[in-house]
Amino acid sequence: MLHSPRTPARIARRYVALGLALLAGCSASPRATSECWTQVQTAALPVPRAIAWNAIADLPIAAQATSEPVLLPASDVAYRIRTTGCVQIDSLYDALGHAWVTPPATLADYDLYCKSCPQRVSLGVQSGLYVLPSSDPQPPSTTGLFLRAARRDCGTLLPSSSPGQVRIEVSQRTRPSDGQPGIVQAEIVITQGSIFFDHPDALPPAVEQAIAIVNSWLAPGWLSLRVVRARRLTSEDPLRIERGEHSALVRLHSAMHACDPDGRSPDDTWVPIVLAGCLSVANTITQRKSEPEGLTPGIPSGLPGEGAAHGVYIKGRGCDASSPMIDWTAESLARVLGHELGHYLGVYHSVEIDGGADALDDTQGDDLMHARPSSIADPRFTAGQLRVMRQHPALMWQ
Numbered sequence: 001m002l003h004s005p006r007t008p009a010r011i012a013r014r015y016v017a018l019g020l021a022l023l024a025g026c027s028a029s030p031r032a033t034s035e036c037w038t039q040v041q042t043a044a045l046p047v048p049r050a051i052a053w054n055a056i057a058d059l060p061i062a063a064q065a066t067s068e069p070v071l072l073p074a075s076d077v078a079y080r081i082r083t084t085g086c087v088q089i090d091s092l093y094d095a096l097g098h099a100w101v102t103p104p105a106t107l108a109d110y111d112l113y114c115k116s117c118p119q120r121v122s123l124g125v126q127s128g129l130y131v132l133p134s135s136d137p138q139p140p141s142t143t144g145l146f147l148r149a150a151r152r153d154c155g156t157l158l159p160s161s162s163p164g165q166v167r168i169e170v171s172q173r174t175r176p177s178d179g180q181p182g183i184v185q186a187e188i189v190i191t192q193g194s195i196f197f198d199h200p201d202a203l204p205p206a207v208e209q210a211i212a213i214v215n216s217w218l219a220p221g222w223l224s225l226r227v228v229r230a231r232r233l234t235s236e237d238p239l240r241i242e243r244g245e246h247s248a249l250v251r252l253h254s255a256m257h258a259c260d261p262d263g264r265s266p267d268d269t270w271v272p273i274v275l276a277g278c279l280s281v282a283n284t285i286t287q288r289k290s291e292p293e294g295l296t297p298g299i300p301s302g303l304p305g306e307g308a309a310h311g312v313y314i315k316g317r318g319c320d321a322s323s324p325m326i327d328w329t330a331e332s333l334a335r336v337l338g339h340e341l342g343h344y345l346g347v348y349h350s351v352e353i354d355g356g357a358d359a360l361d362d363t364q365g366d367d368l369m370h371a372r373p374s375s376i377a378d379p380r381f382t383a384g385q386l387r388v389m390r391q392h393p394a395l396m397w398q
């Protein structure tokens, strides 16, 4: 799916309307901070953040089974479940029996997310992040929730046929007040498959403009995207992943952070935004391959355990060797970036390709989280989508 190009005049009008203030997070004269990254934020960087995870339980799970229930706090927290292979929440109930997540009801629930669950949760590949509630109606408030975890076969997404172990972790997250500004910090990686790779600026103007446009869409939710640093990286291209198999993304993470201390990002909460070449996603069940314009490894994504990938990945060319690079306009790049950032922060498609709707009350499909964001007349996030996004534990509150 290709975005329809926007005219330069239209982009210019929009860009002027947005105002230069939106660009305040990006510097015109970047300064180098390491051998491979260029800092692009003019303001002094906040102290790098490490998110603390409390291990609540290490639980064995028999083949084809679910874990014993674990009592977890219910409000102002994020859950993380780690395993070898793939993981999902099987069920989540409060003490009065109110269902947040119900066990799979049909085969359709054995997919990348549970479709019939009152609160949607998505499959974790090695590591799953869960920030709830994700759907309307909001469940009744409670102090505790009983969670059962399930291991899934990463190839079929069905219950794992081998026994294993899961680690269930909880992290406290800040509850912002209404109107409190929240910042998503990002690091941008541009690979050789992107048209921006050879541009002399650390952040090419079209990328800066796309970020400004995304910020105009985030502003009604008092959110903004701020790029901390950027780098070029020669990497695997095509970037081939399968549903449930992200090893190419994990290798890309290792490569992008190879020059950082300890080989990892200095801050747990920075979102890697990768302007890649070809993105190829294989479905081992249907044997079909797709070349999405963007992908995010989980909904929400972020704060993974060791050996798991996160981030936002954007296509730069088709996978056919003769495919030209995509000459992104700022507006079309912004639509893909805004859409994928919505997934990263916890928002599902408002309308799926098959016409299926999401579980938020105020979405009609005429928003950025339509499965085809290029088809929307007036791109925006709804209030419900922005409310979900404001729960993500990677946000920095001002």
Ligand SMILES: [Zn+2]
Residues within 6 Å of the ligand: 339, 343, 349, 371
């Ligand atoms: Zn999407």
